[in-house]
Structures are given as structure tokens and as C-alpha cells.
Amino acid sequence: MQSDTEIERVKSITTSSNPKQLIIDAKDATSNEHNLSLVQAIxxxxxxxxWSALLSTALIMEGYDLVLMGSFYAVPAFQRKYGHELPDGSFQLTPAWQSGLSNGASVGAIMGLFLNGWVSERFGFKKTMIASLTILVALIFIPFFAQNVQTLLVGQILMGIPLGIFQTLTTTYASEVTPVHLRAYLTTYVNMCWIMGQLIASGVLRGLVSRSDQWAYRIPFAIQWIWPIPLIIGISFAPESPWWLVRKGRYEEAKHSLDRLTYQFDDTTFNSEQTVAMMIHTVELEQEIGIGTTYFDCFKGVNLRRTEIACMVWSIQTLSGSGFRSFSTYFFQQAGLATDQSFSLAIGQYALGIFGVLMSWFLMPVLGRRTIFFYGLALMMMCLTIVGALGCAPESNGGAKWGVAGLALIYVFFYDATIGPVTYSLVSEIPSTNLRSKTVVLARNSYNILNIASNVYTPYMINPTAGNLKAKSGFVWAGICFICLFWIWFRLPEPKGRTFAELDILFENKTPARKFAQTKVDAFVVEKVVEERHEQI
Structure with missing residues (x-):
């Protein structure tokens, strides 16, 4: 419970009648945040x-659902139920239906994402998460009881709406409840949850692949009911984002939220009133330089550059070969490996992915986001080129098949140690505070739109009844990676170690991407802008 003195203190630093005190407190809070060591921050x-880890756990469901549908194409019982018989007596879903089912969740996610950009800013992160999880519990019934592929598609689209909300809300929440030194770890942990979901899905399917009845695919659907109820109970006790409360002018509640998010100890210099002042200072700075709060504002002035960066960073996840990863089990099978071997390799792939994210936690503080993103993509391009070359070997060459499988695992490790997790850090840091939720929504929808295209052309490339490229499809993705490297070199800045206010100044000054890391931001310039604003009131 806040004392009267604490409440008066919060009021005193947030009123326009005391701008100098607000600036002093904001400056002290910024300095304290920069001076925190990693151990002190933890x-x-x-x-x-x-609390951030709890909300991010919802992404396990999204990762699980993503792999589930792509892997079902390699499950014989699923193929017999929803596919059609080929001349050789085997069953396959047509490429059109493979694309449709894979895109169903992405289409729903696009709707959910745009909805989240408005709902979460209006009602808060906490209420939005609880409502989405509640709706998801009901929607799982549709695919579980689906008797035909059309009903299955409807279920995928509708489930995609709450899953789309999870995609960005969890990342934004993680970036807003932690300081500079922890932001990269908590936002990239979101990616780890996504991989954990994929790993669980692969493990479940590997255990059921030998079943020939309907439970080979109904049990995996039913497992999705495990997550929502515990998450609803836990999140109901979570504190709201203090940044969201500040944007709503609820400063006393923001301080109370910060007190719940922190644990003060003897040698800390943390002061929640000063931290609230820093948040107010950042929000007012953005208002002063003309940053609005609508989707349209994301494409105006310097925000257009920030939106471009966020959208491209997330798009590169798809452009670097998302189809190669999402359809990995089916890809291994079409490359010539047995069904059980394909699922075993997929499990190894996602286990390596978790290790990759852990490795990124050690790389980011040393190398920064930009360097990891560039060289990670370069390594992935090399792997894809070699995979394409091995795909040119004769069908009878067993060594080439296992070479493709081995390189696919190395490729996934490079992805999950570099651009996979680093993307989540970049898209949460690059946008302005006022437009963060909406910019992240636009970025993720860029990813989803490209993912829909990928889910259309990937089955056609791999499927033996269509393009039949199989491993040679690595050449296609490698070429796209090469183009993306040029964009990264000239357009992607380094946000490592910057507060949100410092990033605002760097973008407002149109600092070139390659000079972000070396450019010093004059804190007095920031202070002067806000102080002049107060003097005009």
C-alpha cells in the first residue's frame, strides 16, 4: 500500500508545474539504469x-500449433483421413490444401494482430491476454472434432486470432517491464518459448506416428488444452506494464506496478518515482517531436524508418527459409528419409534451437544485435547453398540424404542462435514508446503475409506431385538470403545499450544505421526539449 508521502511525491514529479524536478529525476533514473550491472539487474x-516469462509461455502454444500442422503432412493416419489416394496406393493432401491449412493460422493471426494493436492499448496487456486465452479454450474444440479438411481449416483460422495476439503482446510486455540490460534476454526468451512449443509438438507426433487410428492426430490437438487454464490463473495476478499506465496518465498505478516488478536490496540505487519520471519524460519527448499513436502515424516522418526496420527484420525470418524450417519433417521425408527418422531429426532440430537461443544470450552483450543478425544470415545462406547442391545428387545416394539432414540441423542452429531470437529484441527496441504495440503488430503481420506466400510455394517446391525440387529448394532460399544481406548492411541500426529516449533522439537526428553504435546522445538536448515544452504550457 502506498503512503500519502509516496503518492504526493509521484504527483509532484509528474505535474507540469515542476518540470525541472521531473527532468532531474528522469536523468537520475536513466543514469542508474545504465550503471546497473547484469547481476544487479537480475x-x-x-x-x-x-512475470514476463509467465506471459511468454503462451508462445509455446503458437510454436506447437505451427509445427503441428506442417508435421501432420507426414503422419499416415492424418493423410488417410484428410488426403486423397495416389496411384501408388499412398495418401497425400494436395499442395493446395497443404497451403490452405498451413496458411489458416497465419490468416487468423493477421486479424488477431491488428486487433491486438488496438485492444491491448485500450484495455491493457493483462486483460487482453486473459480474454484471448479464454477464447482459445473454446476454439480448440473445432480442430479436435473436425470430420473434414474444410472444418479443420476453419478451426485453424479462428485459433490463429488469439495466437496472433500472443505473438506481439508477449514481446512488447517483456520489453516494457525490464531495464536495458535485461531487455534482450527477456524478449529473446519469447523465441525460446516458440521453439519449446515446436519441440513438444515434434516429440508428441514422434510418439504417435506409429498409431494408425484417429488418435494419432486427435491427441496432439487435445494437448493444446493443457496450457490456457494455468496461464489464465497466473496472469490474473500479474502487474500491468508501467509504460502502458504512464501512457494512460495513471502515474500512481505505474509506480505501484514498478514496486511489484522489482525487489529492492541494500546496495541498489533504484527509485520507482524517478523511473516513472523517466517514462513520463520519454512519452513527452515523443509527443514533442510529433510521434502520434495511430497506425497511420507509423508511416509518418521518422516513424516510417522505424516501421521499415521492424517490418524487414521480422520479414527476414521468413525470407531466410521459414518454409525449410516449418516443413522440416515433411522435407526430410521427401528427401528420402523414413517417417520415424524424419520425426527424430525434427526433435533434434528443435533441441538444437533451444541451445542456440541460450548461446545468443552470451553473444548479444558482446557483439550486439546488428553484427549477429548479419553474420548469422550469411552462415545460413552458406548452409542453404550446400543443401541445394546436395539435392542435385542421384536418388540412390544415401550419403547425400544424410548430408542434407545434417546441414539442415546446422542451419536451424545458426538461425536460432542469431536472427531467430535477435529479431524479437530488435522489433521491441526499434519502435517509439507511443507506437510500440502498433509497430510490432505491423512487423509481425509483414512476417505473416510473407509466411502465407511461403506456405503456398514451399509445398509446391517440395511436393513430388508439383515442383519436386526437394533439397534443391535450398538454392531458392539462399538467393533470397543474399539480397537480404545488402539491406541489413545499409539499413539495420544497433540499439544495444540504448534507452527508449536515446533511440528517439538517434532516429530524430536521422543517424545512419552504421553509425548508431558509435554516436553519442547528448542528454542535455533531451532535457532541453522537454523543459521548453513545459515552459510553453
Missing amino acids: KLYRKAIG
Whole structure:
């Protein structure tokens, strides 16, 4: 419970009648945040880490659902139920239906994402998450009881709506409840949850692939009911984002939220009133330089550059070969490996992915986001080129098949140690505070739109009844990776170690991407802008 003194203190630093005190407090909070060591940050924000991890757990469901449908194409019982018989007596879904089912969740996610950009800013992160999880519990019934492929498609689209909300809300929440030194870890943890979902899906399917009855695919659908109820109970006790509360002018509640997110100890210099002042200072700075709050504002002035960067960063996840990863089990099978071997390799792939994310936590503080993103994509391009070359070997060459499988695992490791997790850090740091939710929504929808295209052309490339490129499809993705490397070199900035206010100034000054890391931001310039604004009131 806040004392009267604390409440008056919050009021005093947030009123326009005391702008100098607000600037002093904001400057002190910024300095304290920069001076926090990693160990101190973990000790101070241990509760924030826990709450952020809890919300991010919802992404396990999204990762699970993504792999589930792509892997079902390699499950014989699923193919017999929803596919058609080929001349050789085997069953396959047509490429058109493979594309439709794979895109169903993405189409729903696009709707959910745009909805989230408005709903989460209006009602808050906490209420939006609880409502989405509640709706998801009901929607799981549709694919579980689906008797035909058309009903299955409807279920995928509708389930995609709450899953789309999870895609960006969790990342934004993670970036807003933690300080600069922890932001990269908690936002990239979102990617780890996504991989954990994929790993669980692959493990479940591997255990059921030998079943010939309907439970080979109904049990995996039913497992999705495990997550929502515990998450609803836990999130109901979570504190709201203090940044969201500040944007709504609810400063006392923002301080209370910060107190719940932190655990103060003897040698800390943390002060929740000063931190609230820093948040107010950042929001007012953005208002001063003309940053609005609508989707249209994302494409105006310097925000257009920030939107471009966020959208391209997330799009590169797809352009670097998302189809190669999402359809990995089916890809391995069409490359000539047995069904059980394909699922076993997929499990190994996602286990390597988790290790890759852990490795990225050690790389980011040393190398930064931009360097990891560039060289990670370069390594992935090399793997894809070699995979394409091995795909040119004769069908009888067993060594080439296992070479493709081995390189696919290395490729996924490079992805999950570099651009996979780093994307989540970049898209949460690059946008302005006022437009963060909406910019992240636009970025993720760029990914989803490209993912729909990928889910259309990937089955056609791999499927033996269509393009039949199989491993040679690596050449296609490698060529796209090469083009993306040029964009990264000239357009992707380095946000490592910057507060949100400092990033605002760098973008407002039109700092070139390659000079972001070296450019010093004059804190007094920031202060002067806000102080002049207060003097005019």
C-alpha cells in the first residue's frame, strides 16, 4: 500500500508545474539504469523476469500449433483421413490444401494482430491476454472434432486470432517491464518459448506416428488444452506494464506496478518515482517531436524508418527459409528419409534451437544485435547453398540424404542462435514508446503475409506431385538470403545499450544505421526539449 508521502511525491514529479524536478529525476533514473550491472539487474527485476516469462509461455502454444500442422503432412493416419489416394496406393493432401491449412493460422493471426494493436492499448496487456486465452479454450474444440479438411481449416483460422495476439503482446510486455540490460534476454526468451512449443509438438507426433487410428492426430490437438487454464490463473495476478499506465496518465498505478516488478536490496540505487519520471519524460519527448499513436502515424516522418526496420527484420525470418524450417519433417521425408527418422531429426532440430537461443544470450552483450543478425544470415545462406547442391545428387545416394539432414540441423542452429531470437529484441527496441504495440503488430503481420506466400510455394517446391525440387529448394532460399544481406548492411541500426529516449533522439537526428553504435546522445538536448515544452504550457 502506498503512503500519502509516496503518492504526493509521484504527483509532484509528474505535474507540469515542476518540470525541472521531473527532468532531474528522469536523468537520475536513466543514469542508474545504465550503471546497473547484469547481476544487479537480475536481483532488482527478479519478479519482472518471472512475470514476463509467465506471459511468454503462451508462445509455446503458437510454436506447437505451427509445427503441428506442417508435421501432420507426414503422419499416415492424418493423410488417410484428410488426403486423397495416389496411384501408388499412398495418401497425400494436395499442395493446395497443404497451403490452405498451413496458411489458416497465419490468416487468423493477421486479424488477431491488428486487433491486438488496438485492444491491448485500450484495455491493457493483462486483460487482453486473459480474454484471448479464454477464447482459445473454446476454439480448440473445432480442430479436435473436425470430420473434414474444410472444418479443420476453419478451426485453424479462428485459433490463429488469439495466437496472433500472443505473438506481439508477449514481446512488447517483456520489453516494457525490464531495464536495458535485461531487455534482450527477456524478449529473446519469447523465441525460446516458440521453439519449446515446436519441440513438444515434434516429440508428441514422434510418439504417435506409429498409431494408425484417429488418435494419432486427435491427441496432439487435445494437448493444446493443457496450457490456457494455468496461464489464465497466473496472469490474473500479474502487474500491468508501467509504460502502458504512464501512457494512460495513471502515474500512481505505474509506480505501484514498478514496486511489484522489482525487489529492492541494500546496495541498489533504484527509485520507482524517478523511473516513472523517466517514462513520463520519454512519452513527452515523443509527443514533442510529433510521434502520434495511430497506425497511420507509423508511416509518418521518422516513424516510417522505424516501421521499415521492424517490418524487414521480422520479414527476414521468413525470407531466410521459414518454409525449410516449418516443413522440416515433411522435407526430410521427401528427401528420402523414413517417417520415424524424419520425426527424430525434427526433435533434434528443435533441441538444437533451444541451445542456440541460450548461446545468443552470451553473444548479444558482446557483439550486439546488428553484427549477429548479419553474420548469422550469411552462415545460413552458406548452409542453404550446400543443401541445394546436395539435392542435385542421384536418388540412390544415401550419403547425400544424410548430408542434407545434417546441414539442415546446422542451419536451424545458426538461425536460432542469431536472427531467430535477435529479431524479437530488435522489433521491441526499434519502435517509439507511443507506437510500440502498433509497430510490432505491423512487423509481425509483414512476417505473416510473407509466411502465407511461403506456405503456398514451399509445398509446391517440395511436393513430388508439383515442383519436386526437394533439397534443391535450398538454392531458392539462399538467393533470397543474399539480397537480404545488402539491406541489413545499409539499413539495420544497433540499439544495444540504448534507452527508449536515446533511440528517439538517434532516429530524430536521422543517424545512419552504421553509425548508431558509435554516436553519442547528448542528454542535455533531451532535457532541453522537454523543459521548453513545459515552459510553453
